[in-house]
Amino acid sequence: MDLPGLIPGNSEQPIDVTIRRQLVPMTLDAAEAVGPTWQRAGNRFLLRIPNIARFLLEEGRSIAFEAEDAATPQDISVFLSGSVFGILLHQRNHLVLHASAVLAGGKAVLFCGVSGAGKSTLAAALVERGYPLVADDQCAIELGEDGIPHTHADGRLLRLWERSIAELGLDSRRGDPMRNRLRKFYVHPATASDVPVAVGAIYVLGEVRDSQQPRVERPNVVDATKLIAANAYRPLLVRRLGQREAYFQGGAKIATTAGIFRLRRPLGFDRVAATIAALEEHWASIGLRNGAS
Amino acid sequence: MIPTLWLASYPKSGNTWFRILVANLWSNGDKPVDINQIDSTDTIASGRNPFDQSLLIDSTLLTMDEIDRLRPAAYAFAAGERPLADTGLPIRFVKTHDAYTLTDWGEPLMAGARGAAGALLFVRDPRDVAASFAHHMRCSIDAAIDFMAREDFCFDSATDRIDRQFRQRLLGWSGFAESWLDQQDVPVHLVRYEDMLADTFAIMRAALAFAGVEADPTRLDRAIAFASIDELQRQEAASGFREAPRQVRSFFRRGAAGGWRDELTSKQIARVERDHGAMMGRLGYNRSTR
Numbered sequence: 052m053d054l055p056g057l058i059p060g061n062s063e064q065p066i067d068v069t070i071r072r073q074l075v076p077m078t079l080d081a082a083e084a085v086g087p088t089w090q091r092a093g094n095r096f097l098l099r100i101p102n103i104a105r106f107l108l109e110e111g112r113s114i115a116f117e118a119e120d121a122a123t124p125q126d127i128s129v130f131l132s133g134s135v136f137g138i139l140l141h142q143r144n145h146l147v148l149h150a151s152a153v154l155a156g157g158k159a160v161l162f163c164g165v166s167g168a169g170k171s172t173l174a175a176a177l178v179e180r181g182y183p184l185v186a187d188d189q190c191a192i193e194l195g196e197d198g199i200p201h202t203h204a205d206g207r208l209l210r211l212w213e214r215s216i217a218e219l220g221l222d223s224r225r226g227d228p229m230r231n232r233l234r235k236f237y238v239h240p241a242t243a244s245d246v247p248v249a250v251g252a253i254y255v256l257g258e259v260r261d262s263q264q265p266r267v268e269r270p271n272v273v274d275a276t277k278l279i280a281a282n283a284y285r286p287l288l289v290r291r292l293g294q295r296e297a298y299f300q301g302g303a304k305i306a307t308t309a310g311i312f313r314l315r316r317p318l319g320f321d322r323v324a325a326t327i328a329a330l331e332e333h334w335a336s337i338g339l340r341n342g343a344s
Numbered sequence: 345m346i347p348t349l350w351l352a353s354y355p356k357s358g359n360t361w362f363r364i365l366v367a368n369l370w371s372n373g374d375k376p377v378d379i380n381q382i383d384s385t386d387t388i389a390s391g392r393n394p395f396d397q398s399l400l401i402d403s404t405l406l407t408m409d410e411i412d413r414l415r416p417a418a419y420a421f422a423a424g425e426r427p428l429a430d431t432g433l434p435i436r437f438v439k440t441h442d443a444y445t446l447t448d449w450g451e452p453l454m455a456g457a458r459g460a461a462g463a464l465l466f467v468r469d470p471r472d473v474a475a476s477f478a479h480h481m482r483c484s485i486d487a488a489i490d491f492m493a494r495e496d497f498c499f500d501s502a503t504d505r506i507d508r509q510f511r512q513r514l515l516g517w518s519g520f521a522e523s524w525l526d527q528q529d530v531p532v533h534l535v536r537y538e539d540m541l542a543d544t545f546a547i548m549r550a551a552l553a554f555a556g557v558e559a560d561p562t563r564l565d566r567a568i569a570f571a572s573i574d575e576l577q578r579q580e581a582a583s584g585f586r587e588a589p590r591q592v593r594s595f596f597r598r599g600a601a602g603g604w605r606d607e608l609t610s611k612q613i614a615r616v617e618r619d620h621g622a623m624m625g626r627l628g629y630n631r632s633t634r
Contacts, residue, residue, distance in 0.1 A: 087417035088399045100401055101413065134402045165393040166404050167508040188402075214505040232407055234504045260584055261591075287397055318590070 052124055054132045055227070055237055056187075056208035058245050068112060068139065070131070075105040075117040084291055091291065096138060103127060106135045111143035129229050137189050141288040145191040146301040149284045150253070152185035152202060153177045154244045156339030158251025159185045159202045160330075162314070163282035168256045169318065172215045175238065176323045177330075179219065184209060184240040185248060189284050192250060192301065200250040200305050207245065209238040218320035251339050253305060254314040254330075255282055265316035265329040275311035276302035310337060348423040348436045349555055350389070350454065350530075352444075353466035354492075354520045356476035358537040359439055360587065361571065361599070362466065365548060368567035369559060370433050376570035379579045380586050389419065389440035389454070390500070390509040398422060408501065408511045412447045415510070419459035435555045441499060443515040444523035456529035464551055465524045468537035469629050470517045470620045471604035471613060479597055480589060485612055492517040493619040518623035525626075536627065538601040544568045573599030 052070070079097050082090040090097045096108040103122045107115040114135060118127055140147040150163040151174035160182075162170045171187055178184045186205035193201050208226065213234040216225055226237035255278050259265065270278065279302030283289045289298055305311060312333075316326040334340065353359040367382045387394055395411070395418050396403050403411055423436075438460070445453050454460065470492060478488035491497045495516045500507035514520050524532055533554035540547045545564060552559045569575075576596040580588070588595035604613065610633075617624065617631045624631060 086398060086400070087421040088401060088414070098400060102410070129405050130401070133405065134400060138400060165508070166396060166402065167392060167506045212505045214502075229405060233405065235404060235506075285397065285400055287400065 052128055052131070054128050055229075056205075056210075057132060058204065058207065068114065070114045070116070073115045073117065075107045075115050077105070086287075094142075096142060098135060098138060100130055100134075103130060106131065108135065108139050108142055111139055114139060123231075126230060133188065137284045138288065140189065140191045141283075141285055141292060141294070144292075144294065144297065145193065146200075146279070146298060147284045148190045148192065148253070148279070148282050149188070150190040150282065151187045152190050153182040154185055154248060155182050155334050156251060157248070158309075158339060159190075159244075159248045160251050160334070160339065161190050161202065161253045162256055163253060163278075164256035170256065171209055171211055172219070172320075173256070173323070173326065175209050175211055175215065175219055175221065175240070176327060178209070178240045178242060179221070180327060181242065183242040183244045185244045192305070193247075194301060194304055198304060199308060200301070201247045202250055203247050204243070204245045207240065207243045209240055211236060211238045215320075219323075250305060250309045252309055252334075252337060253279075253311045255312070257313050257315040259315045259317055261317075263317060265314065265322075265326045267329060267333045268313045268315065270311065270313060272303065272306045275306040278302070278311055278313075279305060345424060346434065346436045347461040347556070348438060348459065350460045350463035351437050351439045351466065352463045352524050352532075353439075353441065354468075354473065354514060354517050355441055356473050356480055357466040357468035358535065358540055359441075359466050360595070361540070361576075362464070362535070362548075362551070363437065363439060364571045364576065365544075365567050366433070366437060368570040369548075369563055372563055372566075376575050376579070379576060380583065387438075388509065389438050390442060390512045392506075392508050392510060394418070394422065395510070398425075403510075404506050408503075409448055411510055412453055413449050413451075415453055416447065416451045416455035416459065419455040423455070423459055434557055440512075441514060442512045443520045444527045445513055445515070452527070452529055454530075460530055462531040462533065462554065463524060464535055464554065465521065465532050466535050466537060467521055467627050469601065469604065470624065471608055471616050472537075472601060473517060474612065474616055475604055475607040476597060480592060480595075482589075482592065485608060489612060489615055489619070492616070495519050516619075518620045521623055521627065534627075541599070541601050 079090045079092040079095055082092045084091045088099050094110040098106045102120050104116050104118050104127045148163055150161040151170040152159045152161045153174055162173055164170050187209050189205055190202045195201055216222060221238055224239045226239055229235045276299050280289060280295060280298035289295055351359050363382055364379060367377045371377045392403055398418055398421050447453055474485055474488050478485040481488060493516055497514050499512040500509045501511040515523055533551060535547060535551055548564060549559055573596060580596050585595045614633045617633050621631060
């Protein structure tokens with residue numbers, strides 16, 4: 052199975068996660084929680100995407116999948132390397148944020164928001180300005196023994212809608228459609244990072260209306276801490292897996308070591324440059340100077 | 345479990361006003377609720393994020409038809425769960441502009457009786473809707489009348505970008521009301537915007553009684569005052585309304601009935617009455633032409 056965007060592994064390193072095609076049940080025995088598309092029983096988690104596939108995740112170490120109906124490998128792989136990996140990262144007790152990230156001043160700068168908030172578009176515009184891509188859509192954060200939060204590069208592809216690609220002038224970097232039936236494409240970034248990097252700042256994306264200028268606000272530590280849990284990739288899993296406390300502690304750590312901010316900016320492709328200017332000014336003020344390298 | 349009720353309406357028919365009334369009723373404060381903090385009701389049914397969050401699937405990688413097939417399961421799950429926000433309300437009100445349709449698997453999109461205990465259906469004279477909808481969509485009144493006549497008109501149906509809401513099939517002004525009135529899955533209580541304007545107190549009490557809630561008269565009186573069109577316009581002028589479409593300066597425009605008499609041309613009036621005569625008759629709106 053082709054998993055676009057992933058960084059090739061090193062065969063000398065121990066295997067971390069096993070992915071296998073095998074029979075996957077429709078339900079789990081002794082399920083203690085049942086959602087519309089998922090079930091959980093202890094360390095086992097079953098996700099069913101009807102007409103695509105069923106995925107069984109065990110102990111954060113293995114993923115088994117079984118295709119449904121006429122699903123193509125492409126259909127299965129986009130969900131495997133997106134939604135399913137996200138669940139796996141939660142299962143592994145990572146702090147996983149719904150965010151895209153670029154490298155600025157040698158550190159990762161994260162942009163958090165729900166689907167449609169503009170994470171990928173902003174990241175893509177920054178990459179065009181020379182800031183290497185770190186991750187698109189999911190950012191797993193680990194607090195090292197030094198207490199410094201790091202994030203892992205998730206791969207080397209952006210995922211953008213046709214309209215964003217056109218508006219940002221990225222047609223020459225456009226790769227395959229994520230699914231043949233969708234107008235959402237892989238886009239090859241001009242520059243990308245593939246090693247873990249320290250987190251420099253986290254911005255939660257918001258909007259200002261009309262002709263207002265973009266602005267960065269710094270919430271107090273308590274509110275900033277709450278923002279981390281609220282911007283988890285899947286807040287439902289944070290609750291169900293009993294990880295809220297870990298998110299609050301991680302959030303407090305990030306707030307003090309890196310900084311958690313709200314970025315309120317006007318939407319619209321013609322305002323992206325103004326947003327980047329505001330960000331660069333902010334980076335200068337917090338010591339992430341001269342970002343692109 | 346808190347019962348769920350759909351607040352179903354074609355746009356510009358009093359849905360938001362009702363939600364603000366309810367927010368004021370339950371906040372029971374001594375000043376009007378901030379229109380940008382109406383936490384008394386759940387988010388709109390077509391919202392993308394609640395779907396992704398409860399199904400744990402990235403909906404941006406699903407086609408619109410694939411999403412629609414999963415929406416009933418999402419609604420049934422939400423109706424059986426604790427509401428995401430603790431609103432303190434005895435009812436979970438969920439706004440929707442979706443007509444009552446079936447998915448291509450033949451299931452009710454809104455999940456039938458599994459999705460909600462019932463629906464309040466808000467309707468408004470289509471001649472007034474035309475003027476208000478044109479303002480909302482920043483289009484001409486003629487274009488709004490076209491949208492209202494088109495059974496295939498949808499919100500958020502672009503395929504080259506992502507919207508924060510899913511595609512909503514409206515089925516046209518007549519088709520919308522017909523779809524909710526004629527379905528047999530959940531009980532519907534009809535609220536006419538004009539009646540709500542004429543006697544807000546009585547209409548609110550009846551709507552809440554349908555929801556199984558008895559409203560305290562003193563609190564209801566105060567909520568009505570706090571949700572007056574003057575107050576809503578004052579708040580919107582001061583700090584905007586985040587639910588308004590971008591670049592629309594006044595979501596709360598007139599809040600009146602019968603404005604069509606001076607806003608529509610006689611040709612436009614005749615066209616609306618021709619397009620929607622049957623449903624107008626069914627809902628008690630008198631035609632000015634034959």
